[in-house]
Amino acid sequence: AAAGLRIQPERVRELLRMYLVVGSPNCRGADPLHIVEEALAGGVTLVQFREKGPGALTGEARFALALRLQDACRRKGVPFIVNDDVDLALRIGADGVHIGQEDESAGEVRARIGGRRLLGVSAHTPEEARRAVEQGADYLGIGPIYPTASKADARPVQGTRLLSELRSLGIGVPMVGIGGITAARAGDVVRAGADGVAVISAVTGVPAGEVRTGVKGFLTKIREAL
Ligand code: TZP
Ligand code: MG
16 A cells, blocks of 8 residues: 555554553453543553453454444544454454464554554564564564463563663664553563553553552553653
């Protein structure tokens, strides 16, 4: 797609500030819609639907949940993107897709979703990062930064090293850190070069009544570090 259609990098950096990744298994019996609404009230800037792992919904129930969460995001003007599943993203008219190295290539996904939708790609090496950018990624997901219990097949923990390495190589693409990030650690991730943090358990694994203030706490730490 023409470069002019693409969402501007400075806008992408803002969207990555406080990025919630969520699926029903992460919400441990709480209503995912309620958790997402509370997180939106706290100020999350981007939401990814990642319906994976033990107990994940499938078929029409998965589709229905995606639509409900997307509607909540639309009401707040927050973009909603889908992990891995380009068909689902196109079916619900999502704002973008996030893929890993095991999924379809970034170039194929970019061709399918067009220039306007957001494309995020997980990268674990400078080579993967360069290839993703060449193939049309709008941002890179870098991690796991810290140990995580939220992804069964997570790569080895890398700390903030790759983030700072990519920045020192002059790779300026928007980047978000992921994996084990808490509000107390968010500043270190941003100071290493990330534009923001992506989190699952720090938002979905706390009591629903603490989600909103938890997100606000993250945003305070992130702003201090930018
Ligand atoms: N990719 C790398 S780590 C991770 C994903 C999806 C899980 C992040 O979850 P948490 O609970 O914030 O560690
Ligand atoms: Mg994937």
